């Protein structure tokens with residue numbers, strides 16, 4: 370035992386808390402019609418706060434998956450081996466219905482409940498990728514009712530059944546999405562993979578994909594050029610009867626973060642695929658999936674932001690410097706409150722979108738229109754704010770924030786991915802413009818929502834007026850896309866905070882994000898704001 374010094378003024382680990390005990394989340398759950406699901410959400414939140422679950426997340430990240438292209442005798446196997454921790458995380462997520470389960474649940478609010486669980490199950494982002502894709506595949510798959518009838522019950526089943534077998538002999542399935550090619554990711558129309566129709570109605574797929582995450586999934590949606598144009602196909606990893614579908618894994622990507630998730634480069638070597646939707650309508654079909662994964666990017670970003678904030682605030686409540694707890698140092702209070710406002714705005718917008726999604730999938734056209742524009746704009750903006758917030762939260766821990774033993778480093782590495790996936794910044798911003806141009810009802814729905822908050826705060830009323838003015842001028846619209854879409858996203862967040870958040874939170878948001886009485890770094894809130902009620906909402910719940 371060391372006699373050189375006593376260890377003190379280091380912060381106790383934050384464990385044993387309920388990650389769903391987040392005021393903005395809990396209020397959103399009630400508002401968006403998922404109050405009935407609270408016990409299940411809290412169960413997930415309490416699990417995520419256990420030291421065991423946190424350690425599984427760290428382990429899965431620390432020991433990344435390994436690719437085996439061949440077996441010991443030289444036969445191709447194309448398998449990825451994961452550590453047991455990864456499987457435990459997958460098992461937990463699937464058994465709590467964080468994957469495709471809400472598609473088999475008729476209760477209004479089922480998709481909101483799932484969003485809240487996805488947000489609360491924050492121990493490892495990597496396995497969240499296949500969980501998200503399994504959720505997202507279902508609405509796209511429904512474009513082929515026969516395939517949906519065969520596979521949907523297995524995708525929604527709450528059993529994680531890992532391994533390469535005929536999908537229809539398994540107890541539960543996981544799905545992936547394989548679109549990006551070397552010469553074009555955002556521009557999927559540049560895909561060169563081809564699909565040849567066969568007499569039995571199937572297609573033979575030849576080509577490559579530059580990114581395919583979770584390659585041990587049972588089913589993939591992919592895009593390929595068929596005689597009628599770019600089309601969407603479902604490919605099983607294993608064909609009915611048990612023979613492997615010839616999908617070759619070339620290598621796994623060495624990534625900045627998201628290490629527990631395998632992201633592979635693959636080739637289709639005359640692989641069997643089944644058409645989903647019509648030939649030539651591939652983008653329209655797969656967009657149903659992308660809508661859901663985009664929502665998950667927003668949920669994942671909001672979740673990462675909240676985790677980073679809670680860790681930073683926890684540190685500041687236990688660490689002293691210059692004779693005071695950090696949380697009592699005025700400048701640290703400014704930083705934490707500013708982070709808290711950003712995090713609450715993200716969570717509140719995320720929950721409104723989860724509600725819109727829930728109602729849209731049940732046939733509410735107005736909510737589908739709101740989702741169309743507000744989701745594209747929020748995907749752009751919240752996913753851009755995530756990494757910046759994580760950077761500042763990390764700094765609140767001082768040097769420890771930069772050290773792998775602390776979870777901030779992992780969150781920091783993770784968040785930029787959500788901005789790249791499912792429409793990188795520019796693509797998401799341009800998609801919001803496309804929604805305005807081609808689906809004007811989405812803009813009407815957006816302003817319908819925004820106008821509900823008018824009359825309570827002059828800064829907000831001015832922001833809505835100036836946004837409307839900005840939208841009358843279409844000169845250089847692409848050049849201005851980020852600026853305009855940011856305004857849309859910020860107005861969306863401000864309106865929701867004015868209606869639903871404590872006055873102190875909405876006031877700080879409007880003063881800074883709308884009236885621009887703010888610097889370029891976090892921690893530049895102006896004097897005169899009421900910070901105590903904002904900081905109260907950063908306490909971890911138990």
Ligand SMILES: Cc1cc2nc3c(=O)[nH]c(=O)nc-3n(C[C@H](O)[C@H](O)[C@H](O)COP(=O)(O)OP(=O)(O)OC[C@H]3O[C@@H](n4cnc5c(N)ncnc54)[C@H](O)[C@@H]3O)c2cc1C
Nearest residue numbers: 546547548549553554555580581582632791793794795796
């Ligand atoms: C870890 C990881 C896992 C992934 N997993 C999968 C997966 O499972 N399946 C899958 O299909 N893909 C996957 N991807 C790929 C990802 O979706 C793409 O990388 C992303 O869509 C961007 O495509 P790209 O890389 O081809 O970049 P590009 O499309 O070449 O874009 C490069 C840059 O140009 C910008 N840009 C593009 N078009 C325009 C324009 N018109 N105007 C202005 N700017 C523009 C983009 O915003 C981006 O900043 C994964 C990526 C990563 C990093």
